[in-house]
Amino acid sequence: xxxxxxxxxxxxxxxxxxxxxxxKFNSFMDKxxxxxxxxxxxxxxxxxxxLWMIFFVxxxxxxxxxMSFQDYSVSKGIFGSKFIGFQNYxxxxxxxxxxxxxxxxxxxxxxxxxxxxPTAIFLAIMIYESKSKVIKGIAQTTTFLPxxxxxVVVCNMTIEFLKADTGMIVNILSWFGVERxxxxxxxxxxxxxxxxxELWQTIGYNSLIYLAAxxxxxxxxxxAASMDGAGKFRQIFHVTLPGIAPTIIxxxxxxxxxxxxxxxxxxxxxxNVYNKPxxxxxxxxxxxxxxxxxxxxxxxxxxxxxxxxxxVVAIILVTIVNKIAKKVSDTQLW
Numbered sequence: 001x002x003x004x005x006x007x008x009x010x011x012x013x014x015x016x017x018x019x020x021x022x023x024k025f026n027s028f029m030d031k032x033x034x035x036x037x038x039x040x041x042x043x044x045x046x047x048x049x050x051l052w053m054i055f056f057v058x059x060x061x062x063x064x065x066x067m068s069f070q071d072y073s074v075s076k077g078i079f080g081s082k083f084i085g086f087q088n089y090x091x092x093x094x095x096x097x098x099x100x101x102x103x104x105x106x107x108x109x110x111x112x113x114x115x116x117x118p119t120a121i122f123l124a125i126m127i128y129e130s131k132s133k134v135i136k137g138i139a140q141t142t143t144f145l146p147x148x149x150x151x152v153v154v155c156n157m158t159i160e161f162l163k164a165d166t167g168m169i170v171n172i173l174s175w176f177g178v179e180r181x182x183x184x185x186x187x188x189x190x191x192x193x194x195x196x197x198e199l200w201q202t203i204g205y206n207s208l209i210y211l212a213a214x215x216x217x218x219x220x221x222x223x224a225a226s227m228d229g230a231g232k233f234r235q236i237f238h239v240t241l242p243g244i245a246p247t248i249i250x251x252x253x254x255x256x257x258x259x260x261x262x263x264x265x266x267x268x269x270x271x272n273v274y275n276k277p278x279x280x281x282x283x284x285x286x287x288x289x290x291x292x293x294x295x296x297x298x299x300x301x302x303x304x305x306x307x308x309x310x311x312v313v314a315i316i317l318v319t320i321v322n323k324i325a326k327k328v329s330d331t332q333l334w
Contacts, residue, residue: 067304074300081301088305097280102260105281108267109259111195117255120203121248124210125240129232140211143204155269158197159184185274194270194279209251210244217243246331253325257318260310282306 036043063078068088070081092098123143130136146154161169164182174180183189217240225235241248264283271279280288290303326332 064304064307067301068308070301072300072304084301088301092302092305092309097285100277101280101282101285104278105260105262105283108191108194108278108281109262111191112198112262113255113259115195116199116202116206117252119199120206121210121244123203124207124214125236127207128211128214128240129236140204143207145204146201147205149201151265152269154197154201155266158193158270162193184270185272187275187278190270190275190278194267197270198266209247213244213247214240245329249325249329249331253318253321256321257314259317260313282310 066078067081069083069085070078071084071087072078072081123139127136127139130139161167162183164170164180167182170178170180170183184193221239221243222235225239230238260282262281262283264281264287267279267281268284268287271284286303286306290299290306292298322332322334
C-alpha cells in the first residue's frame with residue numbers, strides 16, 4: 001500500500017507541473033489570438049518592412065559572416081565554397097598597411113565630422129534667426145541644391161578647380177603669390193580638400209534636421225529671455241542650443257558610429273598616385289584589392305571580413321558614446 005501511495009504521489013508531482021505549463025500555454029495562446037484579432041491590420045502594415053528586413057538585412061548579414069570564413073567563389077556559392085577558417089581575418093589584421101588604412105580612415109572621417117557637424121548647426125541657427133523670408137529661402141535653396149549633384153560631377157569639379165594650369169582656385173591663389181601646383185597631388189592637403197568638398201555638398205542637407213528641431217522650441221522662452229535682458233547671443237546659448245541639444249546628441253552618436261563606414265566613391269574618384277599615402281582608406285582598399293575588375297578574381301571573402309570589422313567597430317563606438325551621453329545628459333539612443 002505504501003508503494004502504491006508513493007507511486008501516486010510521484011505521478012501527481014510529475015503531472016502538476018505539466019498541467020501548469022499547459023494552462024499557461026493555453027492562456028498565452030488565448031491572449032495572442034485576442035491581440036491578433038484586434039490588431040491584425042497593424043501586422044499587415046508591418047509585414048512588408050519585416051520581409052524587407054529579412055531579405056535585405058538579416059540574410060545578407062548572415063551571408064557575409066559565412067563568406068568571411070570562406071575562399072568564396074561565385075560559381076560555387078556559399079554552400080560550395082571552401083572553408084578556410086580565420087585566414088581572411090589573419091591576413092587583414094597582420095598586413096603591413098593595416099594601421100595606415102585604419103589611421104587614414106579615422107583621420108579623414110574625424111576631419112569631416114569636426115568641420116561639418118558644427119557648421120551645419122551654425123547654418124541652421126543663422127537661417128532660423130534671419131528675419132527675412134527671402135534670405136531664408138535663398139540660403140536654404142543654395143545650400144541644399146549641391147546635395148542633388150552626382151558624386152562624379154562634384155569630384156570632377158574639384159579636380160578641374162585644382163588643376164595647376166587652368167584651375168580656378170589655383171588661379172585665385174596665384175594672385176596672392178602662391179605657386180601654381182596641382183593641390184590635389186599633395187598628400188597633406190587631400191584630407192582638407194575632401195572635407196571642404198563634403199561640407200559644400202552636404203551642409204544644407206545636414207542642417208535640415210536642426211531646422212526642424214529649432215521650429216519646435218517654444219517661442220515664449222525667447223520672450224522670457226528677452227524680458228530678462230538677454231541679447232540675441234545669450235538667447236542662442238541659453239535657449240536655442242539647449243532646445244536642440246537632444247537632436248545634436250543623437251545625430252552625433254549616429255555619426256560617430258560611421259567613422260569607419262565612409263563610402264569609397266568620392267575618395268576613389270579623387271585618389272591618384274601622389275595622394276594615395278593619405279587617400280587610401282579601408283573602403284578604397286576593399287575595392288582596389290578585393291573587388292576591382294583589374295585585380296582578376298575578386299576576393300569576396302576578404303571584403304566580407306573587412307565589412308564585418310567595420311560593423312563591429314561601429315557597434316562598439318555607438319555603445320561607448322551612448323553611455324557617455326547617458327551620464328552627461330538625459331539623452332540616449334537606448
